[in-house]
Structure formats: structure tokens, C-alpha cells
Amino acid sequence: MKTPTTLLLFGFVLLFSFPWATFAHTHEYFLRCLYNHSPNSIPISKVIYTPANSSYLSVLNFSIRNLRFTSPDTPKPRVIITPLDEPQIKTTIYCAKTHGMEIRTRSGGHDYEGLSYVSKVPFVVLDLINISSIIVDVENRTAWVQGGATIGELYYRIAEKSENLGFPAGICHTVGVGGHFSGGGHGMMLRKYGLAADNIIDARIIDVNGNILDRKSMGEDLFWAIRGGGGASFGVILAWKIHLVPVPSIVTIFTINRNLEQDATNLIHKWQSIAHKFPPELFLRVLISRVNSNQDGEQTIQAAFNSLYLGEIDQLIPLMQESFPELGMTREDCTEMSWIKSILYFDDFPSGSSLDVLLNRTQQSTQYFKAKSDYVKEPIPLFGWKGIWDLFFEEEAELAGMHLYPYGGIMDEISESSIPFPHRVGNFYEIQHEVYWKEKGAEESERHINWIRNLYRYMTPFVSNSPRAAYINFRDLDLGVNPEANIWGPKYFKNNFNRLVYVKAKADPENFFKNEQSIPPFQTWWKKWGGYENMILGTVSGLIIIFASRKLIQGC
Numbered sequence: 001m002k003t004p005t006t007l008l009l010f011g012f013v014l015l016f017s018f019p020w021a022t023f024a025h026t027h028e029y030f031l032r033c034l035y036n037h038s039p040n041s042i043p044i045s046k047v048i049y050t051p052a053n054s055s056y057l058s059v060l061n062f063s064i065r066n067l068r069f070t071s072p073d074t075p076k077p078r079v080i081i082t083p084l085d086e087p088q089i090k091t092t093i094y095c096a097k098t099h100g101m102e103i104r105t106r107s108g109g110h111d112y113e114g115l116s117y118v119s120k121v122p123f124v125v126l127d128l129i130n131i132s133s134i135i136v137d138v139e140n141r142t143a144w145v146q147g148g149a150t151i152g153e154l155y156y157r158i159a160e161k162s163e164n165l166g167f168p169a170g171i172c173h174t175v176g177v178g179g180h181f182s183g184g185g186h187g188m189m190l191r192k193y194g195l196a197a198d199n200i201i202d203a204r205i206i207d208v209n210g211n212i213l214d215r216k217s218m219g220e221d222l223f224w225a226i227r228g229g230g231g232a233s234f235g236v237i238l239a240w241k242i243h244l245v246p247v248p249s250i251v252t253i254f255t256i257n258r259n260l261e262q263d264a265t266n267l268i269h270k271w272q273s274i275a276h277k278f279p280p281e282l283f284l285r286v287l288i289s290r291v292n293s294n295q296d297g298e299q300t301i302q303a304a305f306n307s308l309y310l311g312e313i314d315q316l317i318p319l320m321q322e323s324f325p326e327l328g329m330t331r332e333d334c335t336e337m338s339w340i341k342s343i344l345y346f347d348d349f350p351s352g353s354s355l356d357v358l359l360n361r362t363q364q365s366t367q368y369f370k371a372k373s374d375y376v377k378e379p380i381p382l383f384g385w386k387g388i389w390d391l392f393f394e395e396e397a398e399l400a401g402m403h404l405y406p407y408g409g410i411m412d413e414i415s416e417s418s419i420p421f422p423h424r425v426g427n428f429y430e431i432q433h434e435v436y437w438k439e440k441g442a443e444e445s446e447r448h449i450n451w452i453r454n455l456y457r458y459m460t461p462f463v464s465n466s467p468r469a470a471y472i473n474f475r476d477l478d479l480g481v482n483p484e485a486n487i488w489g490p491k492y493f494k495n496n497f498n499r500l501v502y503v504k505a506k507a508d509p510e511n512f513f514k515n516e517q518s519i520p521p522f523q524t525w526w527k528k529w530g531g532y533e534n535m536i537l538g539t540v541s542g543l544i545i546i547f548a549s550r551k552l553i554q555g556c
Helices: 004-016 020-037 056-062 086-098 151-161 177-182 215-226 264-277 313-323 339-346 355-359 382-392 442-458 485-493 496-507 523-554
Strands: 079-081 102-106 123-127 134-137 142-146 200-206 236-243 251-259 282-292 299-309 334-337 368-376 400-406 429-437
Touching: 020 079, 020 086, 056 079, 086 102, 086 123, 086 200, 086 236, 102 236, 134 151, 142 151, 151 177, 151 339, 151 355, 177 236, 200 215, 215 496, 251 264, 251 339, 264 282, 264 299, 264 382, 264 400, 264 429, 299 313, 299 339, 313 334, 334 339, 339 355, 368 442, 382 442, 400 442, 429 442, 485 496
Parallel strands: 079 123, 102 123
Antiparallel strands: 134 142, 142 236, 200 236, 251 299, 251 334, 282 299, 282 400, 368 429, 400 429
């Protein structure tokens, strides 16, 4: 029997006998394959962009939401494909497999770490911007939403048909539903209706073999996995069938700002113990940032108590007076409006904006940023908040923030294993830590990223542990990258991670759909081999490259 060391040496021999010059021509063979295997109905030349095209950079940058990944040294795709139909997606998958090109699928481009359009190996961006139709069925309270549609487009199409139907997803209108839904997807109706993924009743996906599957043909294991486990690990999500939820004709919104001099610390401390206990119709989040004091222009910390209530003011006022009188909410703080208008409000559109703005895929503003997430199971003590304020007064925190999202409500009633998203019972709230900056350059990025890492370390005793939980849609590569999936996987998925690995092994055993934090198909195998996994994987990689090289030489 060969030892792992022998296997490693054998892998090296194979690897270094490979004619590396052929890598330079990989994308040429890939392009030839696209042209040779594309259906004649729609010329694929209309949807292919390479660095030789004058519009290449504009197409690439259009959906990049984090300026950290627009620098000249950021790895760029060899080819961008913006398919107009499903056969063009199937062709792209086939040719990428045949010629050793990695696929990164992009719908809205909001991946916090840029994984939908950045890779360190030769890769293709499959941009679903044109796969974005939406069909709303008011009578059955359902809709089919293609994977490249945005949340804003979905909300707009629902509102076209009914003012009393909505959907419990996020509030940033340019977020693509493909990634948002497949990671869970939460928004201002979280406590009433759960996640977007909790309200998915069917889906269509193209698997690694080019098969188009719906819920029945993919089976319940795969259907379970793509609703919160990250769809990009399993295939290309073509469309979701969603259950629309009832919303009242009138909802009530308010934002009440309180800074440190106005007792913000004690108000946040009280909020922690009550926000998850409110009736599910009330979602009251807290947005923390550094601002100038209204009194003397000095820097202070502000807590914005930002709320959606699925009801009228007259119902909300006694509820707040009884549950949270310290906040001092009055009728004048509140505004009644339709649910769809509340989406514009929470997405920071100016008052009076037309609903048409939801159809605009252009981001209102883009900056450099880094984000992290945490879950809180018991109130952070007052001394803990004072330490947070010290960090927020540091220079790098000028544009930093913490968003506190309350749980409870229906989230306490859904099993942790219902879908891969496990963060349910026992969580008081979720935190999104974020830091933004305007200056470009590696030094500025490092300075601000170090700041948020320091904040994250400081939070350790106050948040969940064993594992320290995180939300996959707030992607954070600091948690670990492949092949160390056993480190980052349980943080996002807890005990559901093992089932995700099992599904991956069945759906994509050769691990074609992958990125730095994709679900691997061989977690149990790693554990069995202990410290030898990297050597063995290196050998397997060598064999795969040899196979790919032969395909390259043969062409299509």
C-alpha cells in the first residue's frame, strides 16, 4: 500500500510533467467550445465579454458592490457571460467543465467577499442579469422569480398586482434573489413570516450535468440544501417559486435617534431584553453609528431605533408605551403608509420617490467595506457597551456601524433543521458589524479591516460560542476558507453542516461548483485521513489537471 508521502511525490511528478503553457490558451478553447455547442436560436456572441471587448470592464464593474474588489490587482474573469436563456447557461457549464474553468455565478453582486466575481484560478463569471423574469399569481399567492432578478424588482411586480401581498426578504433593492434566498434572506418582516427561504415552495436549478431540475426531480435533500445552504455550491439557481404573504393596507414606520448624551446606552440595554418578545408584527432594530452631536458638534455615538409595525399608529402607541416607555415614542414620530412605500423608506430613498426606483439595478452608492456577523443569546452588560463605544471613537471607525436585528416571533417556532439556516430558538438578536472607508489602497484597507477584527475579538465573551455563529449572507472569509470547511462550516450552519456535505456529495461529487467557502463533498473523508488531507488533495488536483489538459488539447 502506498503511503501518503508516496502519493504526494507521485502527484508532484504528474503535476510538473504537465505542459503549463497550455493554461494560457484555456479561455480560447473555452470560447471555441461555447461557439461550437450553443443553440442557433440566440447567437451566444451577443452575451460574451472578454478583456478584448471595450465594454468588458463596465459589464464586470456594474454589479460590484464592494470597491475592495475593483483594484487593478484583483483577479478578473477570463470571460463574462450574460446568458439570455437557459440553454446558454447549460452550454457555459458544459464548456467550463470540459476546459477546466471555474464558474462564479452572479445575480446581484452583493457577496460581501466578492466570491461571485473573484477567484484566484482561471474562471468565468456567469452573470444572470438577463435571467430576471417575475410572474406573480395573486389568486394563489405565489410567484416564480428567476435567479437574476433583484429584490426591488420582485417587490415592484408584487405591488403592481396587489397592495395586500408582500414577501419577507431584505430591503436593499439591488440585492439579487439568487444568492439572497439561497443563503436564508431576512428583512423587516423576519419576526412575522421568517426568512425568504422559509417561504420558498419550489425551485428550478441546473446541476453539474446540465440537467434542469425542479423540486420533485431534484429530491427533498437538494431542495432542503439550496434554501439556506448557499445555492452556488450545488448548481445554478434558475428560479424560485415563493409563497407571498399578506400585508395590511397600512403599516407604521418610525425612526427615533438617541445619542450617548440622551441615554442611548441604557436604551440599547433595555431593548436587548424586550425586542425579541414584542408581538411578531413589530420589528424594532437598532442602527449604531458615530455622528456629530447636535449640541456642540463633538463626536458621539448614535442609536437609531428603526421600526416597521404591520398595523396602524393607534395600535402601536399603547404597545410601545407599555413595553418600551423609556424610548419616549410619540404619535409625531410615526408615519403610516403602504407596505411597498415602507420598502422605499428603509432603503433610504427620498420621501415621495416613485416606485419605479425599485427597478433600477444601479447601486445608489458604493464604498470600500468589510463586514462580520454575530448572534447574541443574552443581553450584553453595560460595561460591554462602554468598551464598544471606546472602539467606535477610534479613527478607523468614522464610518463604522453595528446593526442589531431582533429575533423571536415565528423564528422561535421554526426548527433549526427545517432548512440549513440554523439560527432560530434562543437568539435574542443578530449583529451585523461593518466598517466603510473612502480611500483606496492596500494600507487603508488593512487599517480598517484590522479595526473590525479588533471589534470582533472584543465581542467574543458577549456572543454565541461553540460554535461562534455567523450568517452566510454576511460572508466573512476570516472565519476560514477551504479546505478547512470543518472550521467555518459549523459557524454558518451548526449541525446542519454535515447534512449539507452529504447532499453535496450526491449532487456534485467532483466539486465543480466551488469557491473559498463552498460546501465540500468529502468532509468525513478529511477526518478519516487526519493530517494527510492536504497531501492527498494535492495529488488528486494533479490528476484532475492532467485530465483537463487532455480535454484542452482535444478541443471540442
